[in-house]
Amino acid sequence: MQKTYVVIPRNCTGCRTCELACSMAKGVDGVLGHPRINVFPTGENRYMQMTCFHCVEAACAKVCPADALVRNEQTRAIELDEERCIGCGLCEVACPFGHIHFDHVSGLPLKCDLCGGDPVCARFCPYNALEMR
């Protein structure tokens, strides 16, 4: 059975271990990467994790002129094919949820790819607020 990435805000304590784990996993050459997941407080002791939804009709993939954002049929994640990206930055704008960060240094968008099916954020979340199930 295909596993689905699930976000459970009521379990989240706002410890932001997921952000750190993501930064570590996506870092290059010992430099922390831009986290693909963010945690926001929404009230007293209430938090909300925000990360890519891998939309069924993904706006980022639709606007990409180079077809560099493609769905991985195994993990169902929208992944960036770096070799195809031409760096126009439209995907960042097109995402209605702000889940793509365009890195002007590398000229590439940074987005969640579900770590190829085993997301590091879910593995490190101490409160099971992020799960693969």
Add this chain to the structure above:
Amino acid sequence: MSKMHIFINGKKLAAEEGETVLEVARRNGISIPTLCHHDALEPVGACRLCMVEITHADWKGWKGLVTSCLYPVEEGLEVLTDCDAVKRQRQTVLDLLMARCPDSEVIREMAEKHGEVTHYEPFDDGSKCIMCYLCVRACAKMGCSAISAVNRGTLKEIAPPFQTTPDACVGCGSCASICPTGHIEADDSRTSRKIWGRSFQFVACEDCGAPVVTEAHRDHSIARDGLAEDYYNRCAACKKKSLIGRFDKVGT
């Protein structure tokens, strides 16, 4: 599509009709150096670095050097990517590129890797352009075609039509992102981007004022992709924040 087999450095590899030699080599982890190749853009064979030697059992001993990025595969094709003729060819190309763009770090590193020093007197015009046409092709892919090669011979350069400020440019910055040597640079401030002698105003984020896209790029994208105008009003971080309230109700 019909399947076939080709031989690269003696290894038998599966290929499909319509593929190029470079595609098959890359897929199988055989490295061929390139500068003008990009997966999303049509190959043009401008840099000549991907030259390989080809021959075929039926060709009665004939062999030749071709650009692997353009050469379509055929059944039984024999390719050599590292023979002496190919190495010599590569070194000549790098020799000339080193003389053309002595300031380019990418070229220098590549030449060092292939053990090449230039035999010519280097140009000192400070240009890093290697005429790879990546910017021209990326611009066409964006649907703008604002730049192209102008003039011929040693005067050839990449420029907008009539070397004036280009009307078709939307300031997306793809040409600068894709330029392998860093010749094209976008001069970005918080409010505007200067490129190809034209200044573009950024759409400022409604909440934090950070630059989102240039106004011209927004209009171009609205016309082409049909997204609503309010997509372009906020930066990614503020979009996320503005939506937390809505998603907070889900899942509790």
